[in-house]
Amino acid sequence: MSVAFDTGVRRRPDGKLGLGIKVFAAGTAVWTVYAAGWSHTDALSLTITFLSLMLVLSFLMIGPKATSDARLIGLPDFGLAALSAATGVYFSLQSDTIAERITLLDPLSTWDVTFGCLVILLSLEAMRRTVGLGLTVIVLLFILYNLFGDRLSGPLQHGEISVSHFLDIMVFTTDGLFGVPLRVAATYAFLFVLFGTTLAKTGGADFFFNLASALTGRSRGGPAKIAVISSALYGTISGSPTSDVVTTGAVTIPMMKRLGYKASFAGAVEVAASTGGSLLPPVMGAAAFIMAEYTGIPYVEIAFAALIPALLYYLPIYLQVHLRAERVGLEGMDPGLIPKLRTTLREGGLFLVPLAVITWALIEGYTPTYAAIYGTATVIVVSMLRRATRLTPRAAFEILAETSLRMVSVAGACAAAGLVIGGITMTGLASKFSNLVFLISGANEFVSLVLAALLTLLLGLGMPTPSAYILAAVLVAPVMANLGIDVMGGHLFLLYFAVMSALTRARARPPRAPAGGSTARRARRRPTGRSRGRARRRGGRRRRSRCRRTRSTRRSRRSARPARARPRARARRRAAPRPRPAPRRGRRSSTRSAR
Numbered sequence: 164m165s166v167a168f169d170t171g172v173r174r175r176p177d178g179k180l181g182l183g184i185k186v187f188a189a190g191t192a193v194w195t196v197y198a199a200g201w202s203h204t205d206a207l208s209l210t211i212t213f214l215s216l217m218l219v220l221s222f223l224m225i226g227p228k229a230t231s232d233a234r235l236i237g238l239p240d241f242g243l244a245a246l247s248a249a250t251g252v253y254f255s256l257q258s259d260t261i262a263e264r265i266t267l268l269d270p271l272s273t274w275d276v277t278f279g280c281l282v283i284l285l286s287l288e289a290m291r292r293t294v295g296l297g298l299t300v301i302v303l304l305f306i307l308y309n310l311f312g313d314r315l316s317g318p319l320q321h322g323e324i325s326v327s328h329f330l331d332i333m334v335f336t337t338d339g340l341f342g343v344p345l346r347v348a349a350t351y352a353f354l355f356v357l358f359g360t361t362l363a364k365t366g367g368a369d370f371f372f373n374l375a376s377a378l379t380g381r382s383r384g385g386p387a388k389i390a391v392i393s394s395a396l397y398g399t400i401s402g403s404p405t406s407d408v409v410t411t412g413a414v415t416i417p418m419m420k421r422l423g424y425k426a427s428f429a430g431a432v433e434v435a436a437s438t439g440g441s442l443l444p445p446v447m448g449a450a451a452f453i454m455a456e457y458t459g460i461p462y463v464e465i466a467f468a469a470l471i472p473a474l475l476y477y478l479p480i481y482l483q484v485h486l487r488a489e490r491v492g493l494e495g496m497d498p499g500l501i502p503k504l505r506t507t508l509r510e511g512g513l514f515l516v517p518l519a520v521i522t523w524a525l526i527e528g529y530t531p532t533y534a535a536i537y538g539t540a541t542v543i544v545v546s547m548l549r550r551a552t553r554l555t556p557r558a559a560f561e562i563l564a565e566t567s568l569r570m571v572s573v574a575g576a577c578a579a580a581g582l583v584i585g586g587i588t589m590t591g592l593a594s595k596f597s598n599l600v601f602l603i604s605g606a607n608e609f610v611s612l613v614l615a616a617l618l619t620l621l622l623g624l625g626m627p628t629p630s631a632y633i634l635a636a637v638l639v640a641p642v643m644a645n646l647g648i649d650v651m652g653g654h655l656f657l658l659y660f661a662v663m664s665a666l667t668r669a670r671a672r673p674p675r676a677p678a679g680g681s682t683a684r685r686a687r688r689r690p691t692g693r694s695r696g697r698a699r700r701r702g703g704r705r706r707r708s709r710c711r712r713t714r715s716t717r718r719s720r721r722s723a724r725p726a727r728a729r730p731r732a733r734a735r736r737r738a739a740p741r742p743r744p745a746p747r748r749g750r751r752s753s754t755r756s757a758r
Contacts (some may be wrong), residue, residue: 215251398440623664
């Protein structure tokens with residue numbers, strides 16, 4: 164069943180094809196930055212073009228299955244990419260007509276219906292490849308409910324919605340597919356991902372790790388404390404738990420294992436610290452920008468309100484690491500491996516300036532778009548001051564291409580959230596759900612909050628954080644408003660549990676947690692705590708026992724096992740009691756000879 168929740172393989176094409184895709188991705192980044200910062204294009208045209216570009220990249224860079232070839236792009240994928248480009252061209256040419264038409268009064272043409280259905284189908288397939296089948300099934304259920312919910316009975320029944328009505332709201336307005344989530348992805352989220360990528364490529368990630376090492380490396384459990392602090396600092400510039408795990412976990416997890424921590428504990432520390440990065444200002448995750456756009460609250464107010472809860476989130480993790488080190492008796496790092504604080508600040512202290520610039524821009528009232536642009540420009544200026552961190556044209560090209568490729572999965576999740584929001588708006592499901600929650604909780608505030616938290620966690624098990632927050636905000640936020648809960652507090656409550664859903668359950672079985680799965684691969688442990696190698700060997704023995712193989716096949720299978728598995732198997736065989744061999748015929752036994 165886990166195969167159904169797997170995403171497609173991320174391709175790594177080489178040669179001229181790989182270079183061409185990178186050029187296209189870099190061009191997409193340049194256009195997105197220009198359109199978000201300086202172009203006067205209307206929001207609908209911007210999101211339409213952005214989605215079509217992301218669809219092209221998703222079909223070229225992500226395979227249809229997890230077992231697909233990582234280097235070969237098939238003809239069907241080229242065909243889907245071409246259809247995505249054609250859809251973007253059509254909607255871009257018709258953008259003025261779409262902006263001037265009156266919704267539900269002006270009829271849709273045959274070409275409008277054709278390309279409207281095509282863009283929804285392409286978005287669903289890209290969604291399945293990027294974020295998995297779990298979210299895709301949820302979106303499909305909402306679409307079926309929109310089209311056939313009038314045939315139900317009871318409180319879930321709604322009025323009749325035709326296909327043209329569905330397409331008119333879902334595609335040709337800003338209330339559906341091209342709504343708030345995708346618009347945020349094309350502006351705030353993209354620019355802050357560009358800022359984080361630029362800062363990491365110029366040496367900012369190394370500076371934060373060295374800073375954490377200099378501060379906590381000598382204390383007990385130093386490597387785990389380094390993981391907590393460095394993941395928190397890197398989370399402020401990335402806002403992505405998975406990216407945080409991949410960047411900092413590659414260093415901190417092996418270090419913790421070498422100094423005596425169990426692999427499962429090392430992975431748990433890293434995933435908990437990396438997940439909290441989406442809550443830590445000044446750069447929070449994409450869901451925080453969606454919250455600012457959805458609620459109308461300025462992002463700077465959200466960032467200041469989230470600061471204390473984020474610090475309270477990291478304090479128990481740090482204390483748990485310290486107490487575990489005290490109990491086990493672990494020491495700190497080798498003093499020769501710990502960088503000096505003065506040297507670290509002298510070589511990389513300027514990387515704190517971009518964070519200060521972003522904070523200043525937000526406090527002064529600049530939009531998050533311009534705050535991200537100013538922060539990225541400051542990173543480039545700061546990197547030019549030292550030869551070791553200076554950006555080359557090739558490095559700038561890699562930064563632009565990597566930013567676009569990182570946004571592919573975010574765009575898929577935001578497109579899904581837009582489809583769900585449009586469906587809920589058309590059917591009035593939000594008010595019906597509020598009545599259901601009131602019926603269950605009896606209008607009790609505490610019980611309603613518990614139900615809201617559980618629902619947000621359940622939604623996040625099968626979808627990314629932005630989609631989980633959007634669904635929770637649409638379905639549960641009206642309940643909080645009816646209970647008299649403040650808008651800021653209620654939405655931050657939902658945002659917190661949407662972020663926590665990234666670590667709630669195992670990736671090995673659906674639903675899965677993306678951050679937990681990435682950490683498990685780094686720690687070489689299954690997210691449930693059992694050794695991946697041991698589970699693989701047990702599964703191999705079960706499969707071998709069900710079929711017959713020749714002696715040479717068994718020998719080749721035995722020799723193909725991992726080298727690290729063979730000593731363990733020998734140790735188990737030596738430890739097991741061996742039966743005493745029976746005496747052979749024609750020979751006297753040892754007892755007779757003794758007699």
